[in-house]
Amino acid sequence: MELRVLRYFLAVAQEESISGAAEYLHLTQPTLSRQLMDLEQEIGKKLFLRGKRKVTLTEEGILLRKRATEILELLEKTERELHAENSVSGDIYIGGGETDAMRLIAQVARQMQQEHPRTRYHLYSGNADDVTERLDKGLLDFGVLIEPANIQKYEYLKLPAVDTWGVLMRSDSPLAAQEAVHPEDLWDLPLLISRQSLAKESLSKWLRRDLESLNIVATYNLVYNASLLVEEGLGYALCLDKLVNTTGSSRLCFRPLTPRLEVGMDIVWKKYPVFSKAAERFLHHLQQTFC
Structure with missing residues (x-):
């Protein structure tokens, strides 16, 4: 499987059209079609459903799109690292959940x-x-993880920060009159909850209820979109503090949980990493700052 053909495949997946992808790639349509058929024959799976107006990905095509994107991202990252000069320069890749500890x-x-x-x-x-x-x-050099997290297989540093769980709600909500939110306050309310599985365990323990027994009207990955649903009156979002602006003219407010529920933060990296000079120097700065 050639990298060039993977790029062709991704172009078709993006354009949803062989003719559109051929124009984008500066290829003739028959040439591109032949390359795609050869790829399907090599894999032994059908990757596209060819309709009158557009092509769509099969289940196998969706999987290949995900893997091909990761392969090309890793290749580009490696090329940048290899072409970096001897001085400390280059790219550092950091992933993380939404947390004020990113500061x-x-x-x-x-x-x-x-x-x-x-x-x-x-x-x-x-x-x-x-x-x-x-x-x-x-694809990442470092990750910032919200506890509890499975960090046994990584090297890590504990960050000197904690985040506080609470409820994001409309300012005109009855709960907004309280200074904090008790478990029983939420048992019958429509809730928006993070999809992060480990975070759900700690919340379930605090709530003293199985989450499946609660009125969960939505789940979210990143809280900004959840805040829009809260603002429109869909429900109450269980989230961490300081992630959504609730000051000034905001229609939203945040109330912490009581008993208080806090989480720590860790920055992790792979054991025996192959770092670029820039990532290696960044780790040195992290260790100097937080050790």
Whole structure:
């Protein structure tokens, strides 16, 4: 399977049209069609459903699109690392969930930028499962994980920060009159809850209820979109503090849970990593700052 053909495949998947992809790639349509048929024959699976107006991916095609994207991202990352000069320069890839603790990472990045101005940072947002998957595949150098998280297979530093769980709600909600939210306050309310599985265990323990028994009207990955649903009156979002602006003219407010529920943060990286000079120097800055 050639990298060139994977790029052709991704172009067709993006354009949803062989003729459109051929124009984008500066190929003739018959040439591109032949390359795609050869790819399907090599894999032994049908990758496209060819309709009158557009082509769509089969289940196998969707899987290949995901893997091909990861392969090409890793290739581009490796090429940049190999072409980097001997001085400390290059790209650093950091993933993490939504947490105010990312400010600590930003502060280290700023310090390093002052010392090594030819470094660049690439941020990826996702929950723990998303981040560790990309970390394991070499697409990220570092991951910031919200506890509890499975960090046994990684090297890590504990960040000097905690985040507080609470409820994001409309300012005109009855619960907004309270200083904090008790478990029983939420048992019958429509809730929006993060999809991060490990976080759900701690919330279930705090709520003293199986989450499946609650009125969960939506799940979310990143809280900004969840905040829009809250603002429109869909329900109450269980989330961490300081992620959504609730000051000034905001129609939203945040109330912490009581008993208080806090979580720590870790920055992790693979054991026996193959770091670029920039990532290696960034780790040195992290260790100096947080050890």
